[in-house]
Amino acid sequence: MYRETQxxxxxxxxxxxxxxxxxxxxxxxxxxxxxxLHLVITLNxxxxxxxxxxxxxxxxxxxxxxxxxxxxxxxxxxxxxxYLSAHINNHACALCVEKGMQIExxxxxxxxxxxxxxxxxxxxxxxxxxxxxxxxxxxxPFFHAFRERETINDIMEETCGARLTMNYMVPGGVMYxxxxxxxxxxxxxxxxxxxxxxxxxxxxxxxxxxxNRMKGVGVLTAEDVISYGCTGPVARxxxxxxxxxxxxxxEIYDKLEFDxxxxxxxxxxxxxxxxxxxxxxxIRIVEQLIDNIPEGDFQAKTKAxxxxxxxxxxxxxxxxxxxxxxxxxxxxGTTPYRIKFRSPGFSNLSxxxxxxxxxxxxxxxxxxxxxxxVIPDIDR
Amino acid sequence: xxxxxxxxxxKDYIKDVFGAIKSLATGMKRTGYYFTHHKEIITQQYPDNRxxxxxxxxxxxxxxxxxxxxxxxxxxxxTACELACPNGTIKVVTKFDITPDGKKKKAIDKLVYxxxxxxxxxxxxxxxxxxxxxxxxxxxxxVFDRAQLTKVLNKPGSxxxxxxx
Ligand code: SF4
Ligand code: SF4
Numbered sequence: 001m002y003r004e005t006q007x008x009x010x011x012x013x014x015x016x017x018x019x020x021x022x023x024x025x026x027x028x029x030x031x032x033x034x035x036x037l038h039l040v041i042t043l044n045x046x047x048x049x050x051x052x053x054x055x056x057x058x059x060x061x062x063x064x065x066x067x068x069x070x071x072x073x074x075x076x077x078x079x080x081x082x083y084l085s086a087h088i089n090n091h092a093c094a095l096c097v098e099k100g101m102q103i104e105x106x107x108x109x110x111x112x113x114x115x116x117x118x119x120x121x122x123x124x125x126x127x128x129x130x131x132x133x134x135x136x137x138x139x140x141p142f143f144h145a146f147r148e149r150e151t152i153n154d155i156m157e158e159t160c161g162a163r164l165t166m167n168y169m170v171p172g173g174v175m176y177x178x179x180x181x182x183x184x185x186x187x188x189x190x191x192x193x194x195x196x197x198x199x200x201x202x203x204x205x206x207x208x209x210x211x212n213r214m215k216g217v218g219v220l221t222a223e224d225v226i227s228y229g230c231t232g233p234v235a236r237x238x239x240x241x242x243x244x245x246x247x248x249x250x251e252i253y254d255k256l257e258f259d260x261x262x263x264x265x266x267x268x269x270x271x272x273x274x275x276x277x278x279x280x281x282x283i284r285i286v287e288q289l290i291d292n293i294p295e296g297d298f299q300a301k302t303k304a305x306x307x308x309x310x311x312x313x314x315x316x317x318x319x320x321x322x323x324x325x326x327x328x329x330x331x332x333g334t335t336p337y338r339i340k341f342r343s344p345g346f347s348n349l350s351x352x353x354x355x356x357x358x359x360x361x362x363x364x365x366x367x368x369x370x371x372x373x374v375i376p377d378i379d380r
Numbered sequence: 381x382x383x384x385x386x387x388x389x390x391k392d393y394i395k396d397v398f399g400a401i402k403s404l405a406t407g408m409k410r411t412g413y414y415f416t417h418h419k420e421i422i423t424q425q426y427p428d429n430r431x432x433x434x435x436x437x438x439x440x441x442x443x444x445x446x447x448x449x450x451x452x453x454x455x456x457x458x459t460a461c462e463l464a465c466p467n468g469t470i471k472v473v474t475k476f477d478i479t480p481d482g483k484k485k486k487a488i489d490k491l492v493y494x495x496x497x498x499x500x501x502x503x504x505x506x507x508x509x510x511x512x513x514x515x516x517x518x519x520x521x522x523v524f525d526r527a528q529l530t531k532v533l534n535k536p537g538s539x540x541x542x543x544x545x
Contacts, residue, residue: 072503073465073466073503074466076501076503077466140411147422150422157435157436157438157439158438159438161436161438161439161502161515162439162440162500165499167502167503170506175502175506176438179438202406202407202410203407203410203411204407206403206406206407207404207407208403208404209404211403
């Protein structure tokens, strides 16, 4: 019986300048935007009239940089886009190059890749969960989330040699074989996760204050989501099926058993639930694979210098935030002629104005948190 | 009718209030559990735990060139690492040695490594055909002057190991 957030419906008619309106800047460095997002917000009292995201603060021109790097070298840069899904970004690039070169990947490499992807997805959602609770004012959950995430980071550190920017996926497979401890440590993590996951619900999901701030806030209809091109949990929270792993399966996802999580409410709470339940699906995938890593090579034999044939190649994958597309135009040389990344964060950010226009500024941070924005991904 | 509505409203209202209190109590119980169970606290006291802090052997901290006890390394000066590096971090400076039978042979003079440019991507190590370089597990790289980050990986007076081509 929570009170529906009051949405002022005639904001569209309110002029953005003049008496009673004023403009504030949130960011680029602001504790509430966990990243260097710069929002120019026009307010009337506490009511948001307009939000304009300003990009460019962390622009590193990654796409242009990639044009001067070879097909082996450009993959490491993409870890710096969506750094929480670094493996999945690398995976997308490796897949796209493999598609162009028509390299067959050994099945061991495929399984390792999928395992790493799903662990990354869990780690990313854990971090989001902690940050989300922090956005609405609860600090403790952050540490609970980091306890589990740290275990995954340790696994990554042991096998890939880094905690965040792994550069583990290479065209043809993975850079080195899994560490001998890998399977044991992943199983330990699975146990820890199952023992602790109920705490997430106890601490945050069931909490009445949290629910009141999430339910009915930032409602997006399926039409909105489709017309703004949102993907990932944002789209699935409004009931739009958009899981690339199901719709356009890559690697071995078509042989795995997992469900696409859908909610229909479209509010912040629906997006919150989606991510929590997606973690459980990822756990399911990891459980199916961890004991069934086939023997064999972890990397296909490739030439020292990779040359993509002339043409255009596109590969999409499902990162923790939605659909990531890698588009390579090749002129037949050793470096790409043009690379374009379709990043999930950029499209998800574009719906922000539509989502919170007319609601109170207090709801902005909570609603924005459920979009799970990673700024370097938006502003490549 | 209005009376019935009021009853229904009150019933919902009271249910909500108790539900809310229960949800807060559940959360507080969890917090209280960790407050009294110090063993489950997992934070590490860096840098006080430097002695016990062990990084896994694959950790990518810095590129080094291992030398054996005779001050010999395995680098042939083939520049494969320089070509593989995406950032121009490595610069191989070669010279020509005169072998005992009078022939000229290419060897490294210096392998310059700019730690400040390195992204620890491991591509140079993958590219090296003679396993001359590897990753070290050091991670505390801060220095007072940027010039200190430019390193020469081969030790002074070192030469190539016998049998490495
Ligand atoms: S680790 Fe990567 S960036 Fe560093 S020197 Fe090697 S190739 Fe260059
Ligand atoms: S370190 Fe390895 S790749 Fe680099 S020049 Fe020496 S032998 Fe060649």
